[in-house]
Amino acid sequence: MNSPSLTGAAATAAPVTGPKIRALREAIGMDQATLAAAVGIGASRMCRIEREERPITPDLRRRILTALGTGLAAESQRLESIAQDVLALVRDTQQLGAALAHELGLPAANGRPH
Numbered sequence: 001m002n003s004p005s006l007t008g009a010a011a012t013a014a015p016v017t018g019p020k021i022r023a024l025r026e027a028i029g030m031d032q033a034t035l036a037a038a039v040g041i042g043a044s045r046m047c048r049i050e051r052e053e054r055p056i057t058p059d060l061r062r063r064i065l066t067a068l069g070t071g072l073a074a075e076s077q078r079l080e081s082i083a084q085d086v087l088a089l090v091r092d093t094q095q096l097g098a099a100l101a102h103e104l105g106l107p108a109a110n111g112r113p114h
Contacts, residue, residue: 016061018052024068025050038067 025035036046039060048054049064056064101107 016056016065018050018056021064021068022050028068030068035064035067038070039063 021035025032032046032050033043036043039046040063041060045054049056049060
């Protein structure tokens with residue numbers, strides 16, 4: 001599976017505002033302290049960046065977007081795993097339903113008797 005990437009030129013050229021950083025961080029379930037630690041700054045500085053009370057240097061913007069991209073990739077992998085589990089559950093349920101219908105002498109899902 002391809003993971004989203006927010007590194008390289010796009011990370012340093014993208015217009016990034018504090019509210020956008022907060023929205024991305026919250027969307028992936030990352031708390032402010034975790035993001036701050038991931039980029040090597042204090043939580044209070046991250047809070048001020050998100051409120052646009054502190055400027056973001058190009059290097060810090062790149063580090064933040066890289067950390068958020070890593071979080072996005074992890075969230076994407078987690079959701080993919082959940083989707084696979086749901087599909088397996090659906091298949092199991094269909095098989096169980098077919099077996100039960102057979103035991104009860106009911107027509108199969110296609111309308112034909114077993």
